[in-house]
Every structure is written in C-alpha cells, then in structure tokens.
Amino acid sequence: MKRAIVTLKGRVVGVGFRDRVLEVAERFAVAGSVGNVRDLEALEIDVEGDAAEVDRFVSAVLADPPSGARIDAVEEAEAPLRELQTFTRAPTR
Template identity: 50%
Template sequence: MKRVRVIISGRVQGVGFRYFVQEKALHFGIKGYVKNLPGENVEIDAEGDEMQLDRFLAACRRGSLHARIDDFIVQKIPVFGYTRFRIRHCSDF
C-alpha cells in the first residue's frame, strides 16, 4: 500500500478534470480524494496498491481531453486508510 499527495497546475479547473480523476481512481481501485485548491491548482490525495497507483498517476498526468497539465508534483506520504475515492470541495476538512 502506498499513498501520495499530488499538486497539479495548468488548465485543470473548470474543464471536468476532477471527474476525470475520480473515474480513473474507480477504474484502478484507488482511494482518497481530489479537490480544487484556491487559485488554479488541483490536489489529489490517493492511496492504493503501488502498481495500480502508478498506473492511476500516469493517467492523471496525461490529463483529460480539455485539461492542460503544466506541473505535476508528487509527494509520498504515510498511508491513511481511505475507504473510497471522492471529489471534495475547498471547504471540506
């Protein structure tokens, strides 16, 4: 099991990118969340089997049809134990 936090910049807000990430998470069996950050970045907090997580991250790095990924920063962090993947709002804690 592995967990990462990813900060993505580019054209990733207002183009359906969070829904794309959620779809990929469900496809690869990844747990965690995706949310818009203030400004123009998106944060992904994801955990799962290392191989599946790597595949998920590769798909996210390619981006959705209307997104443009300028920067994709991945930081490994301790496993949390998420039970599902969801889209969070900036105000969610």
C-alpha cells in the same frame, strides 16, 4: 502500500478534471480524493493503495486529461497512509 499527494498545475480548474479523475479512479483499486486548491489554481489528488496501482492510476490520469486542460507542472509527495476506503470529490479549498 503507498499514499501520494499529487498536485497538478496549469489549466486544471474549471475544465472537468475532478470528474475525469473520479472516472479513472473507478478503474483502479485506489482510495482517496480529488479537489481544487483555489490559492494555487491547482488540482490536488490524494491517493493511496498498492504502490504499483497508485503509480498506474497517476499515469492514467496524466495520460488522459479532459479536453481544454493543460498540465504545466506535476508535483508528487509521499504521505503517511490513512487507510481510506473510497475515492471522493473533496471540497475546494
């Protein structure tokens, strides 16, 4: 099992990226959340599941950004598991 906090920077806010991540999450056995980080003008994806499934999910998100989006930087950090059950939209912080 793996939990990753993935931060995307660039033109990722206001372009439908959270909805795209939620759509992609439906295709994978992962749980977590996606939300905007206003201070950083970034998108944060908190995802956990089988390590290989998390990696495939992140690759799928990066491979198919919404039109109008531009990813300039990707940061990924591992975090302790939280045993989440669903994938949700987190409030903007």
